Amino acid sequence: MKYHKSFGMPAENAAIDHGANPEEWTDDNIKTMQKQQKAIGLSYDWNRLLYSHDPNYYKWDQWFFLKMLEKGIAYRQESYVNWCESCQTVLANEQAQGGKCWRCNSEVDQKFLTQWFLRIRDYAEELLDDLNNLEWPEKVKIMQRNWIGKSEGTIIKFSIVGQNRTIDIFTTRADTVFGVTFMVFAPEHPWIKEWVKGSEYEEEFNKFYDEIIRQDKFHRTDIDVEKKGMFIGKYAINPMTGEEVPLYIGNFVIYEYGAGAVMAVPGHDQRDFEFAQEYDIPIKVVIQPPDYELNAEKISRAYEEDGYLVNSGEFNGMENRMAIQSISERLEEMGMGFATINYKIRDWGISRQRYWGCPIPIIYCDECGVVPVPDEDLPVYLPKDVQFSGSGNPLETSVTFTKVKCPSCRKDARRETDTMDTFVDSSWYFFAFCDPPSMENTIPFSKEMVDYWGNIDFYCGGAEHSVLHLIYARFWTKVGRDLGLHSHDEPFQRLLTQGMINKVHPYCPKCERFAMKAEMNDKRCKFCDTDYILKSVKMSKSYGNTVNPGDIMDEYGADIARFFILFGASPESGLEWSETEIGSASNNIRNTFQFLAESPENRRTEKSIRDVLITYRLNKTCKEVTEFLEKLEIRNAVNSIMQFKKDLKTYKEEGVLLEIFEQCREKFIILLHPITPHLTEELWELIGKKGYLSLAAWPKWDDNILTDENDFKWKLINGVFDDIKSIQSILNKDKLSQITLIIADEWKFKLYEILMSLVDNTHNQGEIMNVIMKEADLKPRGKLISQIIARILKNIGKYSKVCLSTDEEFKFYSDIKQIIEKKYGCNLIISHEKNEKGNKKASQALPGKPAIIIE
């Protein structure tokens, strides 16, 4: 199954820039993309494709919208909204984080417009709570929690002097209400304009307002921006004290949060304190610290810690944390407030002034007002007779679209020309997979199917969607549930946030910026003429540092591209794209193919220990790879496969038992198949297998072979090779004439065994010696034993718990005698320590570590 989020700006921009038809452009792109995805071997069910620009799909966006309208979840409101000048459209709050457009990164302005919203706020508490039931990265959960921004506090009603209304502000610090000495409103609060009209403050206000509103709200609320305000000639009454306090406006107050106004307590809030100092407003202390006394005249900063209440009437002496509740209760009795919860998250503005999206199914009639398009008239098709001039919404240019009869009174009316945010399309596609939507149905998908298949067990997406798609989809799921469409509370049970793909790109260290696409071939920064340096940055279209998967596949082939990606990236941390590394991936894979394709030349007929060990390695690899893949540790899986390749290669060179080699090769090919499917399929045929490899059974492993003993022997053989090699290199000997391996004496094995049984309980050498010295045959060697034990204890973890016996070890080396002799092209003598009395080196022998003499 595959979903194409095919609505959106790129198609429309292509239409504006070079007159493309958005639909053809989109379809072309999808075709190319599918071709590439097929080429690289992605296993989608290509028969089940969803496209958001398919009327059969977007009909259901509209259906959802109408259902939400019915339920009061969708509503229309005039307010300040985020406006991206470059995209020529409104943005949701989530899409204007940090004051930048999520798509084009340009500055976002504020505009006062009438727009459609979805009441995601009504689900704030549930969105917050249910995060606890999700297996999501903590980072994403935290971002969502912050975004939802729950805070517990109190609504306090301040009457406006001379007016019959109250400003119902929200505060988390009701305990400081007796310390309120002024209030601050957001400049765009609609009451203000009214109040200053015709007053002495009007002129100054207008100046102030213009200045503030010209900056966007993201800039003016930047922590570094100077706090500014002005008195507007009005007063409010503190419900607890009855005192009149002056009203100010301030750039730091945000209209959308809380009531768009705050009570200011300069004694106990640093921000208010600074404002009060600037505008010469009195400061009142209402909380005293437990260990010293504040003096309102002398304090140099606000006291924000806990303490007990003073100057607070009946609440004097109360601990301030307790007082929050008491004061809230008192206010409620007075009818002047109540305890409440506030959320920072704003309702989701879904109107977009763009053509290439799902039309909002609404008709405006002069008689009937806002009229929803009746269900039976869905879908509202996106018209084709539109002009792309580059300014304004192209939909407005379609007469056939805009001119419509009112569904209720049949008089001339006009259609809503805004389309829906494309995040709407992607908020429910995952359920549509269970039962692809159809024009013929009355609901978008069947409850039975979605309940059966859903929710999504495992979802993989970018962390950049933390407070976009990932929160919208959760909201939509809850709404769907409440509409009775399915029974799931959450869309995605487990989430993995994949990393970015990075690539080096020209960067100006002075301007601290990367070159844009148009400048990427320049040598110097176009602003300051500094030489560009190369620095790694995430791939993006705006930088133009993307790689075309088609080119990579043309040059290296699909399998090498896959191998490089899977080996180079851990899903979470992403990938550094580099030409040299893909080249070496290419070598690696070609090499592997060659190795697997060629039959071994060097064959044996007699079974040897090497066959046992390579079988052990094979089983171990099967187990490791399977487990790594299950944990999605793909890089580790590939690593394990490649490690085995090395071992198998050595085995092949040393000489093989054909049957064993074939077995290893076959399983190796299967293990590699998910990584490089095409090449392994080819190999499968080459080694004479019938049928598709992709249908072959995944290799099992035999736990009976994965024994400590085999593990020990594997280490033994490699240990001896390593040791010989290292001695050889120290001695600078190119050619060896003879190697002697001297196996440790019987008593050392006994000692080793006793020692290993003791170290679980103690690492005290004295204690250990006491036990060992009880053995009559060991006692005479006390001094040597003490040295040996000290050496082993020093790094006990490096010594294996198990060991063989003298004879077994002797036999083991005899078994691999030929291999060693062949490998080093010399004679090998295997001897026992007791037969090497005069040899100084011989005494070094330990279980699992024979003394080695090379000549």
Next chain:
RNA sequence: GCGGGAAUUGCCAAGUCUGGUCAAAGGCGCUGGACUCAGAAUCCAGUCUCGCAGGAGUUCGGGGGUUCAAAUCCCCUUUCCCGCACCA
């Protein structure tokens, strides 16, 4: 300010959850060798320091601690990155 992540041997980058098999995968670069008239490509080997015997020493941002044993666990600290931020 709050929250999250990171710092590894020339470079990139694994390892950290679950301490020992870690002087630490893999790649790049570099060095040597094979092949070759030569180069490219490919293959093999080496790549912390010292050592003519398998050893020793010093390493995983810095400091301290836990432990027989620390890249890995705990505390402190520095630097960098990211998200949120005058949130009332």
